[in-house]
Amino acid sequence: MVKNKRDIVTCEYGDILAENIVDNVGQLLIKESTIIDKNIKMKLMEMGVQYIYVYKNQESEKEEKIMKINDIYEKDRVIIKKTFERLSQGKMLETREANEISDGLFEKIVNEPFINNYLTDLYERDSYTYIHSLNVGYYCMVLGKYLKFSHYNMGEIIKAGVLHDIGKIKIPLKLLNKKEKLSKEEFEIIKLHPLLGYDIVKNVDSISEDVKLAVLMHHEKENGSGYPNGLKGQDIPLYAKICAIADIYDALTTNRAYKKKITPTHAFKILRSMAGDHLNVELLLIFLENAYRCYF
Ligand SMILES: [Fe+2]
Structure with a gap:
């Protein structure tokens, strides 16, 4: 699995958090391996997080590419x-x-x-x-x-x-x-x-x-x-x-x-x-x- 740095807005539901999300005193907020869904994404935005590291498996990367091509057209x-x-x-x-x-x-x-x-x-x-x-x-x-x-x-x-x-x-x-x-x-x-x-x-x-x-x-x-x-x-x-x-x-x-x-x-x-x-x-x-x- 490839680790990618993603803008919070462009990360996809189903992406997997590749690193713990911690607050400014180091307290754990969201654990590594959490699957990004709508609630997690909104929570991260509300917390002001701009970038996260995620894992994308090849299947979802493929799907994403096809969706992007469809979007273009x-x-x-x-x-x-x-x-x-x-x-x-x-x-x-x-x-x-x-x-x-x-x-x-x-x-x-x-x-x-x-x-x-x-x-x-x-x-x-x-x-x-x-x-x-x-x-x-x-x-x-x-x-x-x-x-x-x-x-x-x-x-x-x-x-x-x-x-x-x-x-x-x-x-x-x-x-x-x-x-x-x-x-x-x-x-x-x-x-x-x-x-x-x-x-x-x-x-x-x-x-x-x-x-x-x-x-x-x-x-x-x-x-x-x-x-x-x-x-x-x-x-x-x-x-x-x-x-x-x-x-x-x-x-x-x-x-x-x-x-x-x-x-x-x-x-x-x-x-x-x-x-x-x-x-x-x-x-x-x-x-x-x-x-x-x-x-x-
Ligand atoms: Fe107005």
């Missing part, structure tokens, strides 16, 4: 790769390719009257939030694809992503685009946008309750330190958790007036450090595993 993967590359370079969304992944659903959603009016107004007012909203809708759709969402749920998660920051249309532009560090009072105003957004969508019949809650809760954190309500993981709905990952990934990989964008690889590392406390580990793992395969 899988149409969606190729499109998603292009998507990640283009979006992370700050380029415009191409609806044609989003539609190839979602069978035309993306275009249908952005043409729904309420969403179309919102995006049209937003384009005029705040071009960053316009692009960001489309990108987040796009990443949410990609994550929905990874999660094997039904056609209906794909439509819902695209809507949640596109609408998540709708409340920002009520926040003064000078605050949204401020180059200098925001004061505490100014940040408190920005933090009102999920509540303001919920207020805008709450009586819109074409928007489901699940999507409305994603607008309200996309800044909640797993450990309860988010806003507006300080909800803990089990009380945060799925769409809000997905929006949070898509939102942060896009914010990190896009240039702003007050900060330079970072590379996708760097962004993956930052996301990984947010596992458990801020972002849902299970969803993050799915996002990172698939995004990694697109890049490497």
